[in-house]
Amino acid sequence: MIVCHDIHKHFGGFRAIDGVSLKIPEGAITGLLGPNGAGKSTLFNVIAGVHKPTSGKVTLAGEDITGLPPHALFARGVLRTFQIAHEFSSMSVLENLMMVPGGQSGETLWNTWFHRSRIAREEEELRARAEDVLDFLTLTHVRDERAGNLSGGQKKLVELGRTMMVDARVVFLDEVGAGVNRTLLATIGDAIVRLNRERGYTFCVIEHDMDFIARLCDSVIVMAEGRVLAEGAPADIMQNEQVIEAYLGTGLKNKVIHGEAAAMGGAASA
Numbered sequence: 001m002i003v004c005h006d007i008h009k010h011f012g013g014f015r016a017i018d019g020v021s022l023k024i025p026e027g028a029i030t031g032l033l034g035p036n037g038a039g040k041s042t043l044f045n046v047i048a049g050v051h052k053p054t055s056g057k058v059t060l061a062g063e064d065i066t067g068l069p070p071h072a073l074f075a076r077g078v079l080r081t082f083q084i085a086h087e088f089s090s091m092s093v094l095e096n097l098m099m100v101p102g103g104q105s106g107e108t109l110w111n112t113w114f115h116r117s118r119i120a121r122e123e124e125e126l127r128a129r130a131e132d133v134l135d136f137l138t139l140t141h142v143r144d145e146r147a148g149n150l151s152g153g154q155k156k157l158v159e160l161g162r163t164m165m166v167d168a169r170v171v172f173l174d175e176v177g178a179g180v181n182r183t184l185l186a187t188i189g190d191a192i193v194r195l196n197r198e199r200g201y202t203f204c205v206i207e208h209d210m211d212f213i214a215r216l217c218d219s220v221i222v223m224a225e226g227r228v229l230a231e232g233a234p235a236d237i238m239q240n241e242q243v244i245e246a247y248l249g250t251g252l253k254n255k256v257i258h259g260e261a262a263a264m265g266g267a268a269s270a
């Protein structure tokens with residue numbers, strides 16, 4: 001379990017995170033919701049070691065991981081997905097997956113010359129693992145495609161696939177559904193649920209699409225103005241007046257209650 005203890009993150013005088021305490025339970029899929037500017041990405045960045053908090057503590061299974069850099073968290077199985085970097089977009093999907101694990105013998109020139117058979121064996125194992133990941137994510141048909149040519153949704157699947165190349169325990173997904181068509185979103189959702197149920201991944205997901213959240217998440221944490229506004233089951237959160245108000249302001253609240261706005265994200269960014 002990841003626990004945030006009274007996290008503050010200030011940028012100059014601005015309190016982007018203003019005293020957040022929350023728990024991300026092991027083995028669950030937790031949604032992190034909130035209107036634009038609520039502090040969700042900043043909190044992700046604090047937990048994932050991109051930002052050091054101004055104050056407060058983050059623990060993983062009781063161990064203090066506050067401010068550990070991303071590579072140290074990576075070694076503990078705590079991963080945050082990132083968009084495929086520009087320099088990887090001309091590589092194939094398979095190569096993008098095979099690039100992930102660190103510490104391969106072939107990484108130094110010395111080893112390239114003196115340990116050829118070991119390098120070849122490692123590369124074979126890596127390739128086999130990457131092929132399994134492609135199969136799991138129904139991406140085998142694009143294995144040799146340049147990553148930059150994939151659709152937005154397929155890229156998200158590759159980002160998820162990169163977490164499967166190492167033994168991830170906790171995966172943070174930032175707006176996995178943004179700009180993704182419904183069919184691929186369903187595939188991404190299925191992959192997340194299977195990784196959770198079959199491989200024991202813990203997920204924390206920032207997402208605006210309420211249907212997606214309701215289908216996927218065991219529980220939801222709502223942030224607003226750098227604080228936790230509400231926590232609970234998705235169905236309860238969707239009915240929570242404070243939450244609806246935080247997203248829409250009182251003027252639009254009745255529309256949502258009467259079912260006229262399907263996704264809070266759409267309304268929030270309106």
Ligand SMILES: Nc1ncnc2c1ncn2[C@@H]1O[C@H](COP(=O)(O)OP(=O)(O)OP(=O)(O)O)[C@@H](O)[C@H]1O
Nearest residue numbers: 011014015016034035036037038039040041042043
């Ligand atoms: N590096 C930074 N320097 C200064 N202000 C920042 C920085 N990063 C974030 N902020 C500010 O902190 C606040 C929270 O931003 P954050 O990106 O965490 O919100 P969010 O909930 O993820 O929003 P969105 O849904 O729009 O991505 C915003 O007002 C943002 O402008």
